[in-house]
Amino acid sequence: MGLMGKHLRIGLSALALAALSPLALAATPGDNPRTDPVLRDCAGMPGPRVDIRDHQEGWVDVRFTVKADGSVADAVVAGAHAAAGERLTTALSVASRCQFTPGTLKGAPADTLNQTRRVFFQMDPPDKATDFELVKRFKDVRDYLEKGAFEKAADTLDRIEGQSSNLYEISQVLSRRAALAVRQGQPVLGLMYLRQVVPNADYMAADERQALLRLRLQLELDLGLPVDAARTAALIADLGRQNGDKPLLDRLAALEKTVAGNAAFGVQGRLPQQCPADLCAGGRVEWVYRPSNRTISLANIQGSLDKVTARCQGKTYEARAEAGVSWTIPASWGDCSVAVSGQPGSSFQLVDEKLPPA
Structure with a gap:
């Protein structure tokens, strides 16, 4: 297929309802004092359009904070496929121009961290042909x-x-x-x-x-x-x-x-032995879990683990991954996902626990 008249169209899509993003959020309904931001507008979408020479569609996942005024801050690349260099910069620029109805904490507008959107790079008109x-x-x-x-x-x-x-x-x-x-x-x-x-x-x-x-x-x-x-x-x-x-x-x-x-139950975790670069950005291998309760711990570690990272609506928290240590996520942090990183092939048990009321 020739490229005459073809341009690159850039579109932005919310990752579908906690669909497959490793940064999607989860918590027990009714346990969360926060609400998520709602996308209002992305200036210049679709577009801007740029000439394309490689005839290659792809995407960039962008993670960012929605401020209490609905603007976007602290945008970073969370993952990409068939995208590098200028495309990464363009995706960050596109996501940073979006405006949201802000999320809330106990009814008041508040900064909401770890929001994720996928920016698509698509031929215009869309290339649907398959050889x-x-x-x-x-x-x-x-x-x-x-x-x-x-x-x-x-x-x-x-x-x-x-x-x-x-x-x-x-x-x-x-x-x-x-x-x-x-x-x-x-x-x-x-x-x-x-x-x-x-x-x-x-x-x-x-x-x-x-x-x-x-x-x-x-x-x-x-x-x-x-x-x-x-x-x-x-x-x-x-x-x-x-x-x-x-x-x-x-x-x-x-x-x-x-x-x-059960007040506590265990989940067997394992880091993939081999992880392609487009799945493990920067070579960081993560196993991602969305807790049912607000207290977690690790046990039966085989291999070498590095960090436990909680990515929440209200905070991002990192700690050294070690057995016998419990982490309790404050309710004010809102919904969270928990990522365990370390040496490929390592295995462990994550204990998901509901603590009795203080």
């Missing part, structure tokens, strides 16, 4: 996965990714990398890929989106992630109406019962 040869190779990947020929599947995906230029093709590659990781016994890595691709829902067919959400729900149940699983289930419009849904619903109900019936 016939790529379609054939995607089918080859599916066949290799069914036959257990994982090395051939990985090699084929590498070749496809080198030829993929639009958001649809990139999303297809990432979804198949997720399936490959699961088949190879790496569910955490598979979930990381799905967290990347599901925010691209607008660039996929409806049935593809629902299939990916079901796979994501299955992995979150396998890994014992109650908040994530509940939120993913809420995104599946026809959950309960397809073959295979009943076991998912039964497992979700069992997990919710475990959480509700």
Whole structure:
């Protein structure tokens, strides 16, 4: 396809309802004195438009603070795909121009940290064409996965990714990398890929989106992630109406019962042995958890862990990751996600605990 008349269109999208962003937030409903900001306007969106020479679509995830006056501050790149250099700078500029109705703390406008938006770099008009040869190779990947020929599947995906230029093709590659990781016994890595691709829902067919959400729900149940699983289930419009849904619903109900019936429960965590650069920005390997309660601790550490990072609406907090130390998240910090970083392949147990009233 020629590039004559083609320009790059830059669009901004909220990451879908705590969808796949590692920075999405979670807490127990009713336990949070804060409300989230609401996007009002992004000046110059869509656009600005710039000439493009590489015919390559992509995105940048931007993390920032929404100030009490609704403006954006402290924007940083949280992740990117097919984007570097000028695109990173442009994405930060685009996100920084947005205006929000501010979040609140106990009813009063307040700064809200760790907000995340995805800035898409898209051809104008959108490039929806997919080369016939790529379609054939995607089918080859599916066949290799069914036959257990994982090395051939990985090699084929590498070749496809080198030829993929639009958001649809990139999303297809990432979804198949997720399936490959699961088949190879790496569910955490598979979930990381799905967290990347599901925010691209607008660039996929409806049935593809629902299939990916079901796979994501299955992995979150396998890994014992109650908040994530509940939120993913809420995104599946026809959950309960397809073959295979009943076991998912039964497992979700069992997990919710475990959480509700115990003051403390453990979740097995593991850092991926290998993490691609587009999943682990700056080489930092993280396992991300959204707590059901407000006190967490680590136990049974195998390998080497580095930090525990709580990214909350009201604060970002880091501490050394060590066993036998409990961290209680103040209610005033609002919703939080907790990231554990360290040496690839390390494993541990995270204890999610509800403390009795003081």
